Amino acid sequence: MSEFAIETREVTKSFAGIQALRGVDLAVRRGDIHALLGQNGAGKSTLVKIMNGVYPAGRYGGQILLDGKPASFRSTDDARRGGVGYVPQEIEVLDQLTVAENVFAGHMGLGRALVDRAEVVRRTAGIFAEMGVAINPNAVVAALRGAQRHLVMIARAISAKPSVLMLDEPTSSLSAQEVTALFAVLRRLKAQGKTIIYITHRLPEVLDICDRATVLRDGRVGDEFDRADFDQDRFIYAMSGHRLQQLFPARADAPRDRVMLEVAGLTVPGHTGAIHGARDVSFQVRAGEILGLAGLLGSGRSEILHGIYGRSPATGTIRVDGQALRIASPAEARAAGIALLTEDRKHDGLLFNQTIGANITIGNLSALSTRGILRPERERSAILTALRELSVKAPSPTASPAQLSGGNQQKLLFARVLMRMPRILLLDEPTKGVDAATRAEIYRLIVELAGQGVALVIVSSELEEVIGLSDRVLTVADGRIVGGFARGEGDEERVMRDVAQAQARDLAAVQAG
Amino acid sequence: MAEANVTPSRGAQPTGSRKILMQLVTGGEVGVIAALVLLTLVFWLMEPAFLSQRNVRAILAVVSFVGIIAIGQTILMVAGEFDLSVGSVAGLSAVVAAKLMTAAALPVPLAVLGGLGVGLGLGLVNGLVVVRLGIPAFIQTLGVLFVGQGLIQVVTGGYPVYPLPEAVSAFGRANLVWGLGWSFVFFLAALLVADFVLRRTVVGRNMYATGGNREVARLVGINTNRYKIAAFMTVGGLASVAGMFVMADMATATTTVGSGWELTVIAGVVVGGVSLFGGAGTVIGGVIGILLLRVVQSGLVIIGVDANWQQIAVGVIMVLAVGIDILRRRYIASGRTA
Numbered sequence A: 001m002s003e004f005a006i007e008t009r010e011v012t013k014s015f016a017g018i019q020a021l022r023g024v025d026l027a028v029r030r031g032d033i034h035a036l037l038g039q040n041g042a043g044k045s046t047l048v049k050i051m052n053g054v055y056p057a058g059r060y061g062g063q064i065l066l067d068g069k070p071a072s073f074r075s076t077d078d079a080r081r082g083g084v085g086y087v088p089q090e091i092e093v094l095d096q097l098t099v100a101e102n103v104f105a106g107h108m109g110l111g112r113a114l115v116d117r118a119e120v121v122r123r124t125a126g127i128f129a130e131m132g133v134a135i136n137p138n139a140v141v142a143a144l145r146g147a148q149r150h151l152v153m154i155a156r157a158i159s160a161k162p163s164v165l166m167l168d169e170p171t172s173s174l175s176a177q178e179v180t181a182l183f184a185v186l187r188r189l190k191a192q193g194k195t196i197i198y199i200t201h202r203l204p205e206v207l208d209i210c211d212r213a214t215v216l217r218d219g220r221v222g223d224e225f226d227r228a229d230f231d232q233d234r235f236i237y238a239m240s241g242h243r244l245q246q247l248f249p250a251r252a253d254a255p256r257d258r259v260m261l262e263v264a265g266l267t268v269p270g271h272t273g274a275i276h277g278a279r280d281v282s283f284q285v286r287a288g289e290i291l292g293l294a295g296l297l298g299s300g301r302s303e304i305l306h307g308i309y310g311r312s313p314a315t316g317t318i319r320v321d322g323q324a325l326r327i328a329s330p331a332e333a334r335a336a337g338i339a340l341l342t343e344d345r346k347h348d349g350l351l352f353n354q355t356i357g358a359n360i361t362i363g364n365l366s367a368l369s370t371r372g373i374l375r376p377e378r379e380r381s382a383i384l385t386a387l388r389e390l391s392v393k394a395p396s397p398t399a400s401p402a403q404l405s406g407g408n409q410q411k412l413l414f415a416r417v418l419m420r421m422p423r424i425l426l427l428d429e430p431t432k433g434v435d436a437a438t439r440a441e442i443y444r445l446i447v448e449l450a451g452q453g454v455a456l457v458i459v460s461s462e463l464e465e466v467i468g469l470s471d472r473v474l475t476v477a478d479g480r481i482v483g484g485f486a487r488g489e490g491d492e493e494r495v496m497r498d499v500a501q502a503q504a505r506d507l508a509a510v511q512a513g
Numbered sequence B: 001m002a003e004a005n006v007t008p009s010r011g012a013q014p015t016g017s018r019k020i021l022m023q024l025v026t027g028g029e030v031g032v033i034a035a036l037v038l039l040t041l042v043f044w045l046m047e048p049a050f051l052s053q054r055n056v057r058a059i060l061a062v063v064s065f066v067g068i069i070a071i072g073q074t075i076l077m078v079a080g081e082f083d084l085s086v087g088s089v090a091g092l093s094a095v096v097a098a099k100l101m102t103a104a105a106l107p108v109p110l111a112v113l114g115g116l117g118v119g120l121g122l123g124l125v126n127g128l129v130v131v132r133l134g135i136p137a138f139i140q141t142l143g144v145l146f147v148g149q150g151l152i153q154v155v156t157g158g159y160p161v162y163p164l165p166e167a168v169s170a171f172g173r174a175n176l177v178w179g180l181g182w183s184f185v186f187f188l189a190a191l192l193v194a195d196f197v198l199r200r201t202v203v204g205r206n207m208y209a210t211g212g213n214r215e216v217a218r219l220v221g222i223n224t225n226r227y228k229i230a231a232f233m234t235v236g237g238l239a240s241v242a243g244m245f246v247m248a249d250m251a252t253a254t255t256t257v258g259s260g261w262e263l264t265v266i267a268g269v270v271v272g273g274v275s276l277f278g279g280a281g282t283v284i285g286g287v288i289g290i291l292l293l294r295v296v297q298s299g300l301v302i303i304g305v306d307a308n309w310q311q312i313a314v315g316v317i318m319v320l321a322v323g324i325d326i327l328r329r330r331y332i333a334s335g336r337t338a
């Protein structure tokens, strides 16, 4: 038995002339949780896709060794049979099937010829129980939100009992509680002698559970760290070549007095499955204020944003800049100067049939046209400006967004919502999948927007982010606002305590009723 | 990591010929155009009469009728739907217009407006039902295909409508360019306008967004329902225009005007690279696809191939074209250049 569970030798890969990997030697010790770090576009996803047969043997240069022996996978199924599991960065679920059917998709028979549905549901429930998540195995996946879909994908990979498991940014949309539960699962797998390759942009997680870290930079191994040498600043330096001054920029100006957005009694119906809608939510956001919505996955934070934006039917009153509005569709919300950054890039963010440039300008074309006719030179310069301002790493503005790395796709969506300079900006997971350096840039951008008088509402599964950015934080649990505090007056524990108390109250109410 | 390791392994860099191949397969309409040129050459070499004025004119005349509808169908497919009722709508519009100018003795322009109204109206119905009731376009427009065929019989009692007013037959006989008439001129004009709209206008861009991902389009503020309904009405309107051109051309409104066109049109635009799944394709591509199928049919006739084989050829070409297109997409998506 080799010391290393999986290794790559001199692995190279290029896409239509773009060299994504330039000879990567990676050796992952058996039983380790091995972090793979790097900036957006460094080649992390490409490397794990090669180790998983997504790019089959022959489509890349170099060699893969599984347990010391050369391996060549022809497909992901091939890799799965070889004991290599994979959770992709972009969720690929079958929308019309149930959660259980997704977890066991392609293996519904559990090795037998006939499908025993009850057994499939039971095993799915078992995996979820082990993962510590509450998703109904019988829910249809179409009804789940982004993060829950991600959990389904993770359950799917675990169900095959792989000996090497690769997770590509599994926590990018999970909140603290789910992350804790996931880590418990990973530790258990590790204790069973399984090997894990773990990609993340959340560096504290690396300190938390990883044993070794490899930093990729521009398609090469930039640096390698043993657990003893782990240090966030050194990671960032190895990834970007820069030292990071300060993650959350200081607010230069205070929020104005003018109330820009007022929500009263907002109720948004929930979806089937495990999601609660928003129930009787009221709050105000002033011009230049950053309001954070903290809470667990599925607590209704996204639904509140969707209700305001007219994406989901909602009741209650919404006032924009003092004026009561009835917002029945996203078009009306946009007309009122509201913009929304959605959480799930693949599902309701990007247009994969359009170029990178058109993805930025879609919905913003009125300023780039005269009497309905596009002005190509104006559009092109707007696109180039946007790409430059957010430093998007793209082969060209006319390439497909499918060719971008995950973090760069996120920046495209940011460019889209910013192009029309909204008065009210609703951000659902603004830094999902974004690397540390860019994350700091996005924070700077958010604070800058607030300085210009934009009212911002931010939902993030990372409590540190919500608390670090927001002037005021509201805690959401079960579709209701259960607590809140101003900048400097609360911390992550306070949020968790508010959530726990609310849950205890609900439980007591159920038992009493 | 040593610099020497940068040297890519065998096959890691696209070679020259590969690059050219890449450009060919990634450029949308290039493939169809190449196929069109190649087939034309082959038929011409086998039978020089294939490129005789008469034959070319005949091909263009047919293409102008079906092509008018293909323009609308392309727009609709870009918006993510398709319409199987175009043949029926064309036929029904023709007989309604004919009845209005003969039996009802309305002035010709009014009768033509009546025919156009039939097309726009059925397009509106198709759009509303698909968008508001969520009934799949396949079912709804298939339904209208049958209803339309029935109505044609009801309106005409099963007999062709003629004689039509002299103005109509004169219009149909008119020779404008190189022996081609008004239908060809209209076809060219509609082609240019539609291509411009899809390529260069906000409406066109929003159409692609609607067909690409309806939810994303809605979230960026596009009224996707309105776009889809408008696209259905465009197809309906253009189908009725095509139907009435055929009527003028024959100086009669027969009950078979437009029959079978729905499949010819869809097969053609699909060959031309318009995606059945929405959000991809161009008007030029769709029309070239129609032209390609017509060239094949005409070429097979000229070199003396049995009529049954023409059908088989059309079927094979359509499946091949779509198959190649799917492979092309997969090739681009996976970046398979090692």
Ligand SMILES: Nc1ncnc2c1ncn2[C@@H]1O[C@H](COP(=O)(O)OP(=O)(O)OP(=O)(O)O)[C@@H](O)[C@H]1O
Residues within 6 Å of the ligand: A015, A016, A018, A019, A020, A038, A039, A040, A041, A042, A043, A044, A045, A046, A047, A089, A393, A394, A395, A402, A403, A404, A405, A406, A407, A408, A433, A435, B333, B334, B335
């Ligand atoms: N299908 C593709 N076609 C063309 N280029 C691609 C394709 N997939 C990836 N690339 C390019 O390869 C490089 C590496 O991408 P990769 O997705 O591996 O980055 P990553 O390290 O996972 O980044 P992120 O943290 O943003 O997910 C990027 O420059 C990207 O644009």
Ligand SMILES: [Mg+2]
Residues within 6 Å of the ligand: A044, A045, A046, A089, A168, A405, A406, A407
């Ligand atoms: Mg990635």
